[in-house]
Amino acid sequence: MRRGLVVGNWKMNGSLDFIDNWVSQYTSFMKTNTETAICPPFVYISFLRNRLLDSALDIHVGAQDCSIHDDGAYTGEVSASMLRDISCSYVIVGHSERREYHSESNKIVALKAQKVIDVGLLPIVCVGETLREREEGRTKEVVLSQLEAVLSVIGAEKLAAGALAYEPVWAIGTGKTATPEEAQEVHKFLRDSVKSRNPKAAGNLRILYGGSVKPSNAEKLFACPDIDGGLIGGASLKAKDFYAIAQAASSVEFID
Ligand code: PGA
Secondary structure, three states, X not given: OOOOEEEEEOOOOOOHHHHHHHXXXXXXXXXXXXXXXXEOOHHHHHHHHHHHHHOOOOOEEEEOOOOOOOOOOOOOOOOHHHHHHOOOOEEEEOOHHHHHHOOOOHHHHHHHHHHHHHOOOEEEEEEOOOHHHHHOOOHHHHHHHHHHHHHHHHHHHHHHHOEEEEOOHHHOOOOOOOOHHHHHHHHHHHHHHHHOOOHHHXXXXXXXXXXXXXXXXXXXXXXXXXXXXXXXXXXXXXXXXXXXXXXXXXXXXXXX
16 A cells, blocks of 8 residues: 655745745645645755744655765755755655756766665655657666666665656656556556565555646546656646645555
């Protein structure tokens, strides 16, 4: 049995006023059974966390990235232990925007996941193919190499403590969502790949779908047997939409 997980990735969006409004709006909704987390830009993590605590909202905070280094002369970087200091629960690693704009290789993503685990936080490891890779029929080959790189460093059990996110690059921020069938096929493939190493971990692993998830398509996606929740970009900026997506995940029973 896996509990649904819905994570908001605010990317480089937000402000103090924005967070105030978002939290105020969210407090008017009823509690959901889904586990939820929001990953704002680094500078707002503490402010958001305090606002959530003040409002007695049970939403975790997380970060969108971390450094492969522990400390030292790495201008602009933020280490995993710093994120633990400010009470982050989750850290996203290997988002396609990091892979694309910051040239993060599979190896770097695996090192980041290791750093997150070393300090006791939970990684959300992103994998996903580009449109070109999909058109060339290479989706499974690409996501498998991204997954294997991480598994070979942290192992299946540690990955299962966090989450895996399948985010087809062509679906991120484009309004084009993978169909539930397309997403389920890849999610099942990913779970089977983990299963071949460690069946128990594969059963516990939450695999999130990301890429233009909205209140209108969330329920059908989360109804698929291997889709355990979502990594939500644009729609997480609207408290109402994020809540509706979290609710969609709470109405689904995840059975191994
Ligand atoms: P999107 O982003 O929901 O805006 O497509 C998802 C993500 O990049 O995590």
